[in-house]
C-alpha cells in the first residue's frame with residue numbers, strides 16, 4: 385500500500401497517539417485526521433514501531449520529540465539525534481517538533497522539561513543547537529513554547545521576543561501550545577491574548593491543546609498554580625483562547641495531547657472534533673467578513 389507522503393497537506397485536529405491506544409488504532413482505524421507520537425516511546429520498542437508503521441499507512445503522523453534537549457548547555461545529544469533521524473527517515477512524518485527547554489543534564493534525563501533564561505547568551509546557544517538539529521534531521525523543526533512556573537531575573541527579553549528572534553536566526557517554525565500559553569500567563573501574571581497577538585503568525589505551523597491541573601501555590605496562600613499535567617480535558621478558558629488563536633493563525637494543524645490518566649481514544653477524538661468545529665466556524669466567518677468589508 386502507498387505511504388502518505390510527508391508533503392501531503394496535513395490539516396484539522398489530530399490526536400496524540402500513546403502506547404495504550406496503538407493496537408486499537410491499528411485494528412479499528414478510528415477517524416482521526418492525523419496522529420502525533422513521541423519517538424522516545426518507540427526507539428527501544430520494535431513491536432510498537434512495527435504497529436506505528438502499520439498505522440502510518442493510514443494516517444499522516446507528526447513526530448514530537450521530548451528527548452532532544454535543545455536548551456542543554458552541554459550541547460545536543462548527538463547519539464539521540466542520530467537515532468531520531470533514522471526513526472524519522474523510516475516514518476516520513478508531516479512535521480517534526482520539540483520543546484524550547486532542556487531535559488538532560490550531564491548525560492542524565494530529567495523528568496521535566498526545564499525552562500530557560502531568555503537572554504542573548506541562551507539565544508546564541510539555542511541558535512547553534514537548532515541549526516544542528518535541523519541539519520541532523522534534514523528537516524525543518526518546530527519549537528514549542530513551554531509551560532512556565534517561574535522566571536529568571538537574568539532574562540532580558542520576554543518569551544515572544546525570544547521565540548521571534550529564534551525563528552529569524554534559524555528559520556525554525558513555532559508550535560504554539562495554547563494551553564501552555566494559558567498556564568504560563570496565569571502563573572507568570574501576563575495576558576495570554578496579548579501573547580498570541582505578538583507571536584509572529586507566519587512562523588506558527590502547529591497548535592497544541594492539553595489539560596492542566598490547578599494546585600495550591602505554596603508560595604502564595606490562597607492562590608493557585610496551574611500545572612501542565614496533560615491529565616484532563618481542555619479547560620473552557622483554553623478553548624476560548626484557542627478560538628482567538630485560530631483567528632490569528634488560521635486553521636492550522638492542531639493536536640489534542642493527553643499523557644497521564646489517559647482516557648478512551650473516543651474521548652480524545654471528541655476533543656479533536658471540538659477543535660475542528662472551532663476551525664470550521666472561523667473558516668466560515670472570516671470569508672463572510674472579507675466579503676462584507
Ligand SMILES: [Fe+2]
Pocket residue numbers: 528561592593594641
Ligand atoms: Fe504541547
